[in-house]
Amino acid sequence: MGDNFEAGTLPEATNFIEQIINEDIATGKLRPEQVQTRFPPEPNGYLHIGHAKSMFVNFGTAAKYGGKCNLFFDDTNPSKEKTEFVDAIRADIRWLGYEWARECYASDFFTPIYEYAEQLIQTGKAFVCDLSAEEIKNTRGTLTEPGVESPYRNRTVEENLKLFREMRAGKYADGEKCLRAKIDMASPNVNMRDPVIYRILHASHHRTGDAWCIYPMYDYAHPICDYLQGVTHSLCTLEFEDHRPLYDWVGQTLGFSPKPRQIEFARLNITNTVMSKRYLKKLVEEGKVHGWDDPRMPTLSGLRNRGIPAAAVRDFCSRIGIAKAQSECEYSYFEACVREYLNAHAERAMGIVDPLPLTVVNHEGEEELDFDKNPTDEGAGVRKVTFGKHLFIERSDFSLDPPPKYFRLKKDGVVRLKNAYIVRCEGWNTDAAGNVTEVLCSYIPESRSGSDTSGVKAKGVIQWVNADACVPAEVRKYESLLRDAEYGGQDFSERMNENSEHIFLGCAEPYLAEAAEGAPFQLLRTGYYKTCREKGGLVLSEIVSLKDNFNKK
RNA sequence: UGGGGUGUAGCCAAGCGGUAAGGCACCGGAUUUUGAUUCCGGCAUUUCGUAAGUUCGAAUCUUGCCACCCCAGCCA
Numbered sequence: 001m002g003d004n005f006e007a008g009t010l011p012e013a014t015n016f017i018e019q020i021i022n023e024d025i026a027t028g029k030l031r032p033e034q035v036q037t038r039f040p041p042e043p044n045g046y047l048h049i050g051h052a053k054s055m056f057v058n059f060g061t062a063a064k065y066g067g068k069c070n071l072f073f074d075d076t077n078p079s080k081e082k083t084e085f086v087d088a089i090r091a092d093i094r095w096l097g098y099e100w101a102r103e104c105y106a107s108d109f110f111t112p113i114y115e116y117a118e119q120l121i122q123t124g125k126a127f128v129c130d131l132s133a134e135e136i137k138n139t140r141g142t143l144t145e146p147g148v149e150s151p152y153r154n155r156t157v158e159e160n161l162k163l164f165r166e167m168r169a170g171k172y173a174d175g176e177k178c179l180r181a182k183i184d185m186a187s188p189n190v191n192m193r194d195p196v197i198y199r200i201l202h203a204s205h206h207r208t209g210d211a212w213c214i215y216p217m218y219d220y221a222h223p224i225c226d227y228l229q230g231v232t233h234s235l236c237t238l239e240f241e242d243h244r245p246l247y248d249w250v251g252q253t254l255g256f257s258p259k260p261r262q263i264e265f266a267r268l269n270i271t272n273t274v275m276s277k278r279y280l281k282k283l284v285e286e287g288k289v290h291g292w293d294d295p296r297m298p299t300l301s302g303l304r305n306r307g308i309p310a311a312a313v314r315d316f317c318s319r320i321g322i323a324k325a326q327s328e329c330e331y332s333y334f335e336a337c338v339r340e341y342l343n344a345h346a347e348r349a350m351g352i353v354d355p356l357p358l359t360v361v362n363h364e365g366e367e368e369l370d371f372d373k374n375p376t377d378e379g380a381g382v383r384k385v386t387f388g389k390h391l392f393i394e395r396s397d398f399s400l401d402p403p404p405k406y407f408r409l410k411k412d413g414v415v416r417l418k419n420a421y422i423v424r425c426e427g428w429n430t431d432a433a434g435n436v437t438e439v440l441c442s443y444i445p446e447s448r449s450g451s452d453t454s455g456v457k458a459k460g461v462i463q464w465v466n467a468d469a470c471v472p473a474e475v476r477k478y479e480s481l482l483r484d485a486e487y488g489g490q491d492f493s494e495r496m497n498e499n500s501e502h503i504f505l506g507c508a509e510p511y512l513a514e515a516a517e518g519a520p521f522q523l524l525r526t527g528y529y530k531t532c533r534e535k536g537g538l539v540l541s542e543i544v545s546l547k548d549n550f551n552k553k
Numbered sequence: 554u555g556g557g558g559u560g561u562a563g564c565c566a567a568g569c570g571g572u573a574a575g576g577c578a579c580c581g582g583a584u585u586u587u588g589a590u591u592c593c594g595g596c597a598u599u600u601c602g603u604a605a606g607u608u609c610g611a612a613u614c615u616u617g618c619c620a621c622c623c624c625a626g627c628c629a
Binding site: 174 | 554555556557558559560563564565566567569575576577578585586587588589590591621622623624625626627628629
C-alpha cells in the first residue's frame with residue numbers, strides 16, 4: 001500500500017483532498033510522512049459500505065504519503081454506544097484490509113477535553129447556561145433571523161467555573177444546565193450561535209462507566225481529539241461543512257498549533273441501497289433480518305457473508321472517486337467490481353440448485369476428469385471431477401417446450417456437459433402429473449473435453465454433478481426483501497426505483513450459495529443473472545427464483 | 554427569503570486559459586467447452602446547468618440567473 005515517490009517530490013494528486021495536502025506540503029506546513037488522518041466511527045452500529053469509502057479515503061490518503069491513520073472511536077454519547085459495536089467495527093476494518101496506527105477513543109481524552117473547557121471559561125469564551133433545551137431552541141433564531149443571547153451569557157468567570165465544576169460533580173440533573181461556547185448569536189451560521197459544548201448526562205459510558213456525568217458534544221470534542229492525536233487532515237463528509245467554522249474556532253481559541261484541518265468529501269450513495277444506520281438498526285432490532293451480518297444487509301459483515309471479497313469492495317471505492325458533488329452510484333458499478341474480481345480469482349465449482357436426474361444410458365463405470373479451478377488463471381490448478389452414469393443437471397437446463405434461442409438441453413437436442421462429454425437427449429420420464437422426473441441421454445465418447453474428435457457441435461454448455469459422488473449443498477433461502485415503505489416511510493420509499501418491485505438492501509448476486517458444511521462458495525453464473533435482470537428487472541433474493549424467472553421468458 | 558456547498562454523457566468522474574481522460578451501463582461485431590470471460594468498434598464536436606462578458610482562444614476567468622443538496626439536537 002502507498003505509492004512510492006522520491007524524497008523531495010510530491011505524489012501526484014488524484015483527487016482534491018490530495019491537492020490540498022500537496023499544497024500544504026509545498027508551502028512547508030508539513031512533510032509528507034507527517035500526514036495523519038483518522039477513521040472516526042461512532043460505535044453505535046455496524047460498519048456499512050459507506051464506511052468503506054471513508055476508510056478508503058482516510059487510510060488510503062495516509063498511506064499514500066507514508067503517514068498514519070488512527071482508528072478513533074467517537075464515543076461522546078454514552079446513551080447510544082456499546083462495546084459490542086467497537087469489537088465488530090475492529091473486525092470489519094481488518095476484514096476490509098486496513099491497519100490503524102493507533103486505536104483511541106474520544107473517551108481517552110475526556111480529562112483534557114474537560115480541562116480545555118475550563119480554559120475556555122477562564123478566558124471568557126464559554127459560559128454555563130441554565131436555559132432548558134426548549135428555551136435554547138427558541139432563542140437560537142431561525143435561518144433568517146438572529147438568535148437572542150442567553151441571560152446567563154455574562155456570568156463571571158468565577159461563577160461559570162463554580163457551576164461547571166458542580167455540573168461535573170453531579171450536582172445537577174440532566175438538562176438542568178449546559179456549557180455553551182460564547183461566539184455570536186447573530187451569526188448567519190447557526191452552528192456558531194453559542195453552541196452547547198457540554199451536556200449533563202447521568203448515563204453509564206461503555207468505557208468510563210460512571211466516572212463522568214457530563215459529556216462533550218461532537219463539535220467541541222472532535223477538534224480537540226484530532227489535535228491530541230496529531231491529526232493533520234480531518235477528512236469527513238459534506239454535512240460537516242457548516243461545522244468547519246466551529247471546528248476552527250475551537251482550534252484557534254485553544255491555541256492549537258499546528259491546527260488540524262478539516263476537509264469534507266461527498267459520502268457514498270448507491271441506488272436502492274439503504275445507507276442509514278438508523279434504518280439498518282431498526283431492521284435488526286425488529287428481527288426483519290437475522291442480524292447486522294445478514295447477507296441482505298449492506299454492512300461489511302453482510303457483504304462478507306454474501307461472499308463478496310474485501311478486495312472487490314476496496315476496488316469499488318478506488319474506482320468511484322472522491323469529490324464534493326453529491327452523487328449516487330448505480331448498483332451495477334459495484335456489481336461490476338465484484339464480478340471482475342470474482343472472475344479473476346474465484347475457484348469455479350459446478351453446482352445444482354434444483355436437481356433433475358440425468359442418466360447416461362450408454363456409459364458404464366466411472367472416470368475422472370480434470371476441471372480447471374479457474375480458466376482465467378493457469379496457476380489455479382485443476383480439481384478431479386467424477387463422471388458416471390447417474391448425474392444431476394439443473395431442472396431449468398432441460399426444456400420440452402424451449403423458447404427461441406434456447407441453447408441448453410431439449411427434446412432431440414445435444415448439449416455439452418461442461419468439461420465432460422456432449423450428450424444427446426434420447427427420452428425422459430415423467431410422473432403422474434406430467435412433470436419430468438428423469439432425462440435419458442446418450443453420450444458421445446469421442447467428444448470428451450480437450451480431445452473432441454466427434455465433429456458434433458453443441459451450442460449449449462451446462463453444469464452437472466455426479467449423483468453418486470456429489471456433496472450435498474444447501475442454498476440459503478431468504479425471504480424476499482422489504483416490499484414496501486414500511487421501514488422509514490417516505491425517505492425509504494424514495495429510494496425505490498420506479499421499475500423495481502422490491503426495495504432491497506443490496507442483495508442481488510446470484511452466486512451466493514452455501515455448502516452444507518457452512519463453507520461459502522460461488523456459483524458464477526453471471527450470464528443467467530444478467531439475462532434475468534434484463535428481462536424482468538427484478539431484484540432476486542436467491543438462486544432458485546433467479547432461475548425460475550429466467551425460464552419465464 | 555440567511556448561511557454553506559454542488560452542477561461535465563443514463564451513472565461515477567478527470568480536467569485548473571490552448572481546443573472534452575477513464576470507468577460503469579448501453580449498442581454493434583469477432584472469438585469462446587461457463588449465453589460468462591476476452592477481444593475489436595460505437596457512445597458529449599452547434600458540447601461542460603444557463604445567459605452575457607473578458608480573450609486570438611473559455612468547461613476552465615468575470616458577472617447575472619436557474620437547479621439541486623446541507624444547516625435552526627443538550628446526535629454524530
